[in-house]
Amino acid sequence: xxxxxxxxxxxxxxxxxxxxxxxxxxxxxxxxxxxxxxxxxxxxxxxxxxxxxxxxxxxxxxxxxxxxxxxxxxxxxxxxxxxxxxxxxxxxxxxxxxxxxxxxxxxxxxxxxxxxxxxxxxxxxxxxxxxxxxxxxxxxxxxxxxxxxxxxxxxxxxxxxxxxxxxxxxxxxxxxxxxxxxxxxxxxxxxxxxxxxxxxxxxxxxxxxxxxxxxxxxxxxxxxxxxxxxxxxxxxxxxxxxxxxxxxxxxxxxxxxxxxxxxxxxxxxxxxxxxxxxxxxxxxxxxxxxxxxxxxxxxxxxxxxxxxxxxxxxxxxxxxxxxxxx
Amino acid sequence: xxxxxxxxxxxxxxxxxxxxxxxxxxxxxxxxxxxxxxxxxxxxxxxxxxxxxxxxxxxxxxxxxxxxxxxxxxxxxxxxxxxxxxxxxxxxxxxxxxxxxxxxxxxxxxxxxxxxxxxxxxxxxxxxxxxxxxxxxxxxxxxxxxxxxxxxxxxxxxxxxxxxxxxxxxxxxxxxxxxxxxxxxxxxxxxxxxxxxxxxxxxxxxxxxxxxxxxxxxxxxxxxxxxxxxxxxxxxxxxxxxxxxxxxxxxxxxxxxxxxxxxxxxxxxxxxxxxxxxxxxxxxxxxxxxxxxxxxxxxxxxxxxxxxxxxxxxxxxxxxxxxxxxxxxxxxxxxxxxxxxx
Numbered sequence: 001x002x003x004x005x006x007x008x009x010x011x012x013x014x015x016x017x018x019x020x021x022x023x024x025x026x027x028x029x030x031x032x033x034x035x036x037x038x039x040x041x042x043x044x045x046x047x048x049x050x051x052x053x054x055x056x057x058x059x060x061x062x063x064x065x066x067x068x069x070x071x072x073x074x075x076x077x078x079x080x081x082x083x084x085x086x087x088x089x090x091x092x093x094x095x096x097x098x099x100x101x102x103x104x105x106x107x108x109x110x111x112x113x114x115x116x117x118x119x120x121x122x123x124x125x126x127x128x129x130x131x132x133x134x135x136x137x138x139x140x141x142x143x144x145x146x147x148x149x150x151x152x153x154x155x156x157x158x159x160x161x162x163x164x165x166x167x168x169x170x171x172x173x174x175x176x177x178x179x180x181x182x183x184x185x186x187x188x189x190x191x192x193x194x195x196x197x198x199x200x201x202x203x204x205x206x207x208x209x210x211x212x213x214x215x216x217x218x219x220x221x222x223x224x225x226x227x228x229x230x231x232x233x234x235x236x237x238x239x240x241x242x243x244x245x246x247x248x249x250x251x252x253x254x255x256x257x258x259x260x261x262x263x264x265x266x267x268x269x270x271x272x273x274x275x276x277x278x279x280x281x282x283x284x285x286x287x288x289x290x291x292x293x294x295x296x297x298x299x300x301x302x303x304x305x306x307x308x309x310x311x312x313x314x315x316x317x318x319x320x321x322x323x324x325x326x
Numbered sequence: 327x328x329x330x331x332x333x334x335x336x337x338x339x340x341x342x343x344x345x346x347x348x349x350x351x352x353x354x355x356x357x358x359x360x361x362x363x364x365x366x367x368x369x370x371x372x373x374x375x376x377x378x379x380x381x382x383x384x385x386x387x388x389x390x391x392x393x394x395x396x397x398x399x400x401x402x403x404x405x406x407x408x409x410x411x412x413x414x415x416x417x418x419x420x421x422x423x424x425x426x427x428x429x430x431x432x433x434x435x436x437x438x439x440x441x442x443x444x445x446x447x448x449x450x451x452x453x454x455x456x457x458x459x460x461x462x463x464x465x466x467x468x469x470x471x472x473x474x475x476x477x478x479x480x481x482x483x484x485x486x487x488x489x490x491x492x493x494x495x496x497x498x499x500x501x502x503x504x505x506x507x508x509x510x511x512x513x514x515x516x517x518x519x520x521x522x523x524x525x526x527x528x529x530x531x532x533x534x535x536x537x538x539x540x541x542x543x544x545x546x547x548x549x550x551x552x553x554x555x556x557x558x559x560x561x562x563x564x565x566x567x568x569x570x571x572x573x574x575x576x577x578x579x580x581x582x583x584x585x586x587x588x589x590x591x592x593x594x595x596x597x598x599x600x601x602x603x604x605x606x607x608x609x610x611x612x613x614x615x616x617x618x619x620x621x622x623x624x625x626x627x628x629x630x631x632x633x634x635x636x637x638x639x640x641x642x643x644x645x646x647x648x649x650x651x652x653x654x655x656x657x658x659x660x661x662x663x664x665x666x667x668x
Contacts, residue, residue: 150543177539284393284491
C-alpha cells in the first residue's frame, strides 16, 4: 500500500517540482535571508557591545593603574593597590598544563576510537561516554576534585615533595589545593572538547589515503603516526585551540581547587590564582573602584583569549595549506 | 491538526498564566539579600514564617554582607543583612533613615584538620601568630605550651581564609586587632584584608568553601562560622579568652560573651573581645537592615511582623542551629527599635 501511494504521489506531482517559486516561496525565502542576516549581525554587535561596556568600565582603572597593574602582584583592597600578575601567570600556567595533559589524552582517545581498534558499536558507546564528560557542571568537577581527587593525589604529592623537593616543579609542600589538582581537573574538563573534534578530524581523513599508506607497506602505527595524524593536523590543532580557550575561561572548578592565593611559583603543589576565579570571587562585593580594576582584569583575559585564538587560527591555516600542497 | 494542537496548547498555557498571576495577586513578597553567616537560620525562620502566615513570601539571598548593603542602597531589596553592620557613610546615603536590628548572634571559630589531634587549645599568642604568619608548623612551642602531653606533628600550617570579601573575616580581624597591636598595624580590620605575604595561605569562597578546604587540606586551620563548622563536623579550637581561660565554642561561651555587652541606641554593638571567665572570645551580633520609611505601609507592617516572629518564635531554634539566642533584655530593646520601621 505504502509503496503504491508513494509512486502515485511522486508521478503526478513530478511536474510541480519543476515549477517556478510562488510568491509565498519568494517572500518566505526573503524573510529567512533577512532573519539570518539580522541574527548574524546581532551576534557581532553583541560582542562589540560587551567589549564596549567592559572596556568603558575598565577605562578609569586603565588610566589610573596603567600597565603597572599587569606586572604588580599586590592586591590590597583597603589601600586601593591592585596587581594581577599572579592571576595572569596562574591562568596561563594552569591552562598550558591542562592543555598538555588533556591534549595528550584527548588525541590518544581520538586515535583509539577512530582507527578500527574496536568494534564499531563499542566505539560509538565510548565516544558518547567521553562526550558526556562535557555535560558535567563545573561545580561538580570542583566538588569531585575536593572530595575524590585531592585524597588520591595527596600521598603521591607528599612523596614527590620529600624525595624531589630540589626540583622546581615539586619545591613546595602540597596542602591539596593548588596548581596540581586544578590543572588535573581542568585537563579532564577540556578532554571531551579535544577528543570530539580530533575524532572528527581523523574521520575526515579519506579512506584512500590510509589505504595508499598501507599499500606502500607501512605498518598500522606508521600509517597512523606518519600519514593520518599529519593529514588531520589542521583539525587537531583546532581542537587544541578550542580546548585551551575553554581552559583559560574556566571559573568555578578552578576557584574551588586552585587555592586563590596570589602566588607566582613554578611548583605544581603551590596554591595559585587565576583571572576568572579572581573575577568570580571579587565581583559580588566590589565597590566602584574595584569594579574598574576587575573589568581591567576581564579585558586582559579577553585579550589573552583573543591572542590564543588568533595564534590557533594562524597555526591551522598554515598547517592545512601545507596539507593541501602535499 | 497541527494548528488545532497549537491553539489548544496556547489556550491552556494562557489559562495557566492567568490563574498563576491571579493566585499571586494576594501575596506579599519580601526580598532580602546579604550575609551568608546567618543564612542557615534566616532561611529556616523565613520558611516557617511563610508557613505560619499564608500569602507572605520571603526570599533571602545569601550573597555576602557587602552585596546585601549595595542591593539595599540601590533599592533592589526590601531589607538587607550584614555581619559587619553598616558604615556611617553608607547609612548617610539612605533617605528617610535606616534601622539596624540585631537578629541573632554567632561565633567565629577556628577549625583545623590535623590527624590524631583532638581538643586543641590555642593561646592568644599562638593564634595571632598563625594569622601573622609567624607560627608556621604545628609543633611550634607556642602551640605545644598550651597543649601539654599532646603529640604535635611537624606538618606545616596551611591557613584557610575567605577568598571573597566577608563579614566573617571582618569579625575575626576585629578581634585579632583588638588583642594584638601588631596585627592591628600589619593587617588591620577589614572584610578583605591584605594578609602577610609569607603566610602559607589558601583562600576559598564562602563559609562552605572554607569548610571544604579545611576538611581536605592536611595541616589546615581556618576561620568559619560556628553553625557551618558544626554542620561540617570540623574539629574546633578552644581559644584563650581575655581572662586567660580556654573556652570551647558553643552556647554557654557565646551567651557569656553577649551578656557582657551593652547595646547602644543605634543597635550596633561589637563583641570584639568580651570580658568574663566563661566568654568565648570571638562572637558577633548579626544585623538585618531596614528602611525607616517604606512607600508601601503594608510592606512595613509585614516587615515588622517578620521581625517580631524572628524574635518571639525564632530565638528558640537558634541554639540547635548553632547560633546564640539573643539575651532577653536585647530582645526587648530590638522590639522597641523595630517600631521605627514605618
